Amino acid sequence: MSKLILALSIIVVIAGGCNTKEESRGGKPHIVATTGMLYDAVINIGRDKITAEAIMGPGVDPHLYKATQGDLSKFNKADMIVYNGIQLEGKMSDILKKLGRQKPTVAAAESIPIERLKSAVGYKDAYDPHVWFDINRWKYAVKSVSHALIKLDSANQKFYEINTQAYFSQLDSLDMYVRSRLSEIPENQRILVTAHDAFVYFGDAYGIRVEALQGISTVADFGLKDIANLIDLIIENNIKAIFVETSVSEKSINAVITGCKEKGHDVKIGGYLYSDAMGEFGTSEGTYLGMFRKNVETIVNALK
Ligand code: ZN
Numbered sequence: 686m687s688k689l690i691l692a693l694s695i696i697v698v699i700a701g702g703c704n705t706k707e708e709s710r711g712g713k714p715h716i717v718a719t720t721g722m723l724y725d726a727v728i729n730i731g732r733d734k735i736t737a738e739a740i741m742g743p744g745v746d747p748h749l750y751k752a753t754q755g756d757l758s759k760f761n762k763a764d765m766i767v768y769n770g771i772q773l774e775g776k777m778s779d780i781l782k783k784l785g786r787q788k789p790t791v792a793a794a795e796s797i798p799i800e801r802l803k804s805a806v807g808y809k810d811a812y813d814p815h816v817w818f819d820i821n822r823w824k825y826a827v828k829s830v831s832h833a834l835i836k837l838d839s840a841n842q843k844f845y846e847i848n849t850q851a852y853f854s855q856l857d858s859l860d861m862y863v864r865s866r867l868s869e870i871p872e873n874q875r876i877l878v879t880a881h882d883a884f885v886y887f888g889d890a891y892g893i894r895v896e897a898l899q900g901i902s903t904v905a906d907f908g909l910k911d912i913a914n915l916i917d918l919i920i921e922n923n924i925k926a927i928f929v930e931t932s933v934s935e936k937s938i939n940a941v942i943t944g945c946k947e948k949g950h951d952v953k954i955g956g957y958l959y960s961d962a963m964g965e966f967g968t969s970e971g972t973y974l975g976m977f978r979k980n981v982e983t984i985v986n987a988l989k
Pocket of ligand 1: 809815881882883901902903960961
């Protein structure tokens with residue numbers, strides 16, 4: 686008799702343990718995304734059938750970011766992890782690879798066909814990870830998030846498919862908006878100068894020449910020669926505005942502005958661009974669509 690009671694109580698304890706974890710999320714899959722852009726895709730597709738959180742918030746530079754103890758516990762509790770890949774999260778690669786052997790893990794940007802990726806200048810056999818700035822390339826990444834969610838939670842397949850389609854139509858409208866707004870800039874003024882090279886895909890997709898002080902990663906340093914070259918380019922092309930990024934220090938761009946002034950050319954800061962991080966969650970700039978629109982408005986207003 687006492688043995689039976691003991692056995693029963695063990696069963697109750699085990700079942701209770703499972704329930705607590707499930708109940709806290711209402712039994713929904715919990716998704717952890719590294720960047721805000723990916724988090725936005727996850728919540729637009731998963732909506733109320735999932736819970737989600739992002740590792741890197743506004744102003745965070747993913748090239749330099751190292752996972753904290755808190756991030757590791759978030760990764761460990763996740764049912765699925767979504768990250769950009771193509772070495773964007775350079776200092777978290779080993780952790781993400783390891784987690785990939787333990788649970789569903791998606792390197793969303795790596796689903797883009799390799800022939801549509803741009804080589805990373807200065808890095809052997811490496812590609813540029815900033816794929817979210819061409820909406821059509823980004824759709825591959827969104828699709829891979831959608832496929833992964835369906836695989837994880839096939840009972841809600843239809844729901845995820847409908848939401849993916851709805852998100853795609855919003856992305857298509859955004860693409861049209863971007864093209865129409867950028868056409869307001871005179872052709873010879875379509876040059877985007879930023880601190881680090883995050884806009885190569887943007888330039889490629891929307892016909893804008895992009896120039897940056899630093900390469901595609903903020904890890905690499907730049908020298909006085911790079912500053913001098915950029916100053917010459919700005920003066921030669923009579924560029925009136927250059928841009929600061931929310932996740933990169935302003936110091937380098939200010940050095941370029943001072944250098945131009947010394948040579949008698951007045952160039953101003955055209956505004957802040959969201960490059961590798963979005964705005965505050967809960968604001969328009971904290972969404973992929975709002976962030977992209979805001980960047981385009983900033984660029985057009987400064988260069989037209
Ligand atoms: Zn970057």
